[in-house]
Amino acid sequence: MKIGELAERTGTSRRLLRYYEEQGLLAPNRGPNGYREYQEPHVYVVRQIKGLLDAGLPTRIIRELLPCLDKPQTIYVPDVTPEMIDTLRREQARLSERIECLTHNRDAIADYLETVLEVRSRDATPRISPGQRD
Secondary structure (H helix, E strand, C coil): CCHHHHHHHHCCCHHHHHHHHHCCCCCCEECCCCCEECCHHHHHHHHHHHHHHHCCCCHHHHHHHHHHHHCHHHCCCCCCCHHHHHHHHHHHHHHHHHHHHHHHHHHHHHHHHHHHHHHHHHHHCCCCCCCCCC
16 A cells, blocks of 8 residues: 555554654555555554554654564564663553553543433433323
């Protein structure tokens, strides 16, 4: 698929997709005409990148993590520095906090929605007054 189709399918601008490529996050093939050619797995990779960026991870860490997201058992990184390990631990803790917050907010919205729908359902039910009969 061409860059426009990938952009449409992932909700990501073409410019941002080119930026991902510049940062070493995305590696499209090139056709004989020089155009970028993307495959179905690129859709998944772009969604992963977007999710990690939304979580606040910098591109330098995302570049290290991307190979681990699909097959972590095959990853061997002999040159991981203590600084990278510390950074990953901090990011993991920060993501866990964010997940807890998001889970709490999701549950609060679900409770609110349930209450609103219950009240609407009650209000929509026709009421028969004591003096009314068929």
